[in-house]
Amino acid sequence: MTRGFVMVAVVVILIGDVAFSEENIPNLKDPTMIAAGHDLFLGKQCAHCHGADGRGGINLTRRVLDPKGVFQSIADGREKSGLRMPAWRGVLSDDEIWQATAYVLSISQQSK
Amino acid sequence: MGKMTLVATVSLACLLCTATIALAADPGTEDPNNWPQYNRTTNAWRYSPLDQVNKENVSKLSVAWIAHGGDITMGIQETPLAIDGVIYSITSGDRVAALDGKTGRELWSYEPKLDPLVKKVLFAPYSRGVAVGHGMVFIGTVDGRGIALDQKTGKQMWETHLTDFANCHGCNFTSPPVIAGDVLTFGSTAGELATQGKIFGVDAKTGKKLWEFNTIKDDPHSWPGESGKYGGGGAWMPGTYDADTDTVFYGTGNPGKDFINSERAGDNLYTDSIVALDPKTGQLKWYRQEIKQDVWDYDSPYEVMLFKKDDKNLIVHMNKSGYVFVLDKNDGKIENIWPISDVKNFVKDIDKRTGELIGRVELPMNQETLICPSTFGGRSWNSGAYNPKSGLWYNNVLDFCGYLKPVAQKDDPKDYGTGHTGSNDFGRLVLAPDGRKPGRLDARDPFTGERKWTYEMDVPGFASALTTGGGLVFNGDPLGMLRAFDADTGKVLWSFNTGSGMRSGIISYAVDGEQYILVPSGWGSYAALLLPPLFPQLEKVPAASTLIAFKLAK
Known part of the structure; x- marks a missing residue:
């Protein structure tokens, strides 16, 4: 195996890993x-606070949300107005956090 | 009275005086000026004998001082302590502070550096209190440590890592330890977590761990197969230490997964139980399981109250199901069982001699089943209060229900933010089927359940009540209203808007001959996250973390 081929292979693997950074x-x-995000939304019990349809105690359907803000809230957690959402970075992969973000945006005000 | 009799009487009186003074030097005794432990006294009554503020003058209560508690995240959930004119307080992030009881001025503060994993776990960053004794202030932290501080300076004296925080699904401490002589006992969170909940015994002076008691019994009949590995349980509220029998009593949490019992087809000891432990060794003296093979999330970690009645030593203890157990303190034998509400359908009845659940409602997978009371319980974890003058026990009753839907779930103790519940949520909350008001403050006989009076509310109470020698009951609601009731009749005598909801414990103490009522106000907790769909009024309640002290206006 040539050195150049190894380099290409490493780059390809890295790109694959961080495709959705x-x-x-x-x-x-x-x-x-x-759809994958919806499965995560239910499986990770986001419905506790947001409701199975996003209309729970912390209602997502009334909010205007942006992708990076939602990603960051899911990844690093959120503490606002005395309420707290746990952080998911390290428990969920970046890919999964983007999937959950996609679902949240699909039910928020922005996508309508 | 003869001379000798007089001498003997005076001597006895002096002896009693001495004894009283000696006892009053330690927390947990009956100094009326103090609130020295979580439920004030070892009988866990939440009764202050102070009577300067009473039915006749309570309308003259006014604000003496206000102090900011700290971070508002998840509100203020503590019951502060008051000892010899100093308030000991803990707020979000396990920030501890000592305050001057007359002015609210901060004397010292302490904030531990918490494990960053705290941001990922389910039960954080709130705490419900501290313990004070041996010249130290003791806390259990939200990253699973026990810490001791110098009572006068707040300087850290020792710390001990107790739970395997990173590997036990974030099991930790959200309540203070119990001081049982020279031993501290710490109860961990575990219901809703893929772990086995523990109670730890620790040397109060050094912090050395002495023993641990596993609330999941090592018994294949109780936990078939591997079902006990992540059985939950734990003891997430403070227990009661009884010096007479040198016993610490704890109520334990629910089994996991909460809503799926097919894999744990035993009785699931020692979940949803009272356990009586020797504080020196952690040995189990006796237990009484209140909810066998729970599938409705009816934890039993509530206050263990002690009584002497008709020459019997009794325990009165409630679990989330709303059934109150009256037990013999010495062996846990059942004396009576009564329900705090008739809004219940999870069983048809309960055998009042054996405690056997009759006509259980099981939960089919992937279907919603209406269960009353809801997972918040017939009452939340906030303690009731018993007044020996009225003979009544005052509790915030929750009269609403929830639809529970079990779904398959993998076991993963590293999935920190996901509850080990076997569900997608804690249940869709609904009002009671008969349309009644969803909450009330009830005054009942603690042994029979006979109700003397009730005060209905549109939004139920989620704070611990206080009752006093002045014939009063103080109760706070989630909308921010603090009310004083006539303890005998339930008539509202005074009210005050604290600006935020209450999820904490109201106390009373006295300094330099003046009685204070101290109220932590600051809506938060999971209740603030989960209740708004049922109670839209709560959406606009501002968060806070405030201590408000009241006294009579001069």
């Missing part, structure tokens, strides 16, 4: 991403 916003209107 925090800075690299994927297509959030992709129905597959939204």
Whole structure:
């Protein structure tokens, strides 16, 4: 194996790993991403506070949200007005956080 | 009276005086001026004998001082302590402060550097109180440590890592330890977590761990197969130390996964139980399980109240189901069981001699089932208050229900933000089917459940009540209204808008001959996140972390 081939292989693996990094916003209107995000939304019990349809105690459907803000809130958690959302970075991958972001945006004001 | 009799009487009186003074030097005794432990006294009554503020003059209460508690995240959930004119307070992030009880001026403060993992776990960053004794202030932290501070300076004296925080789904401490002589006992969170909840015994002077009691019994009949590995339980509220029998009593949390019992087809000891432990060794003296194989999230970590009645030593204890158990303190034998509300459908009835649940409602997978009371319980974790003058026990009753829907879930103790519940949520909350008001403050006989009076509310109470020798009951609601009731009749005698909701414990103390009522105000907790769909009034309640002290206007 040549040195050049190894370098290319490493780059390809790295690109594959960070395809949806925090800075690299994927297509959030992709129905597959939204569906995967909905599964995460339920499985990770986002519905505790946001409701199964986003209309829970912390109602997401009334909010105007931006992709990076939603990503950051899910990744690093959120503490505002005395309320607290746990941080998910390290528990969920960046890809999964973007999927959850896609679902949240699909039910928020921005996408309507 | 003869001379000798007089001498003997005076001597006895002096002996009693001496005894009283000696006892009053330590927290947990009956000095009426102090509130030295979580539920004030070892009988856990939340009764202050102070009577300067009474039915006749309570309308003259006015603000003496206001202090900011600290970070408002998840509100202020503590019951502060008051000892010899000093207030000991803990707020979000385990920030501890000592305040002058006359002015609210901060004397010292302490804030531990918390494990960053705290940001990911379910139960953080709130605490419900501190313990004071041996010249130290003791806390259990939200990253699983026990810490001791110098009572006069706030300087850290020792710390001990107790829970395996990173590997136990974030199991930690959200309540103060109990001082049982020279031993501290710490109860961990564990219901809703993929772990086995523990109670730890620690040397109060050095912080050395002495023992741990596993609230998940090592018994294949109780926990078939691997079901106990992540059985939950724990003891997330303070227990009661009874010096007479040298016993510490704890109520324990629910089994996991909360809403799925198919894999744990035993009784799931020692979840939803009272356990009586020897504080020196952690040995189990006796237990009484109140909810066998719980599938409705009916934890039992509530206050363990002690009574002497008709020559019997009794415990009165409630769990989330709303059933109140009256037990023999010495062996846990059932004396009576009564319900705090008739809004209940999870069973048809309960056998009042054996405690057996009759006609259980099981939860089919992937379907919603209406269960009353809701996962908030027939009462929340906030303590009731018992007044020996009225003979009544005052509790905030929650009369609403929830739809529970079990769904399959993997076991993962590293999935910190996801509850080990077997569900997507804690239940869709609804009002009671008969349309009644969703909450009330009830005054009942603690042994029979006979109700003397009730005060209905549009939004139920989620704070611990206070009752006093002045014939009063103080209660705060989530909208911010603090009310004083006539303890005998339930008539509202005074009210005050504290500016934020209450999720904490109201106390009373005295300094230099003046009685104070101290109220932590600051809406928060999971209640603030989960309740607004049922109570839209709560959406606009501002967050806060405030201590408000009242006294009579001069």
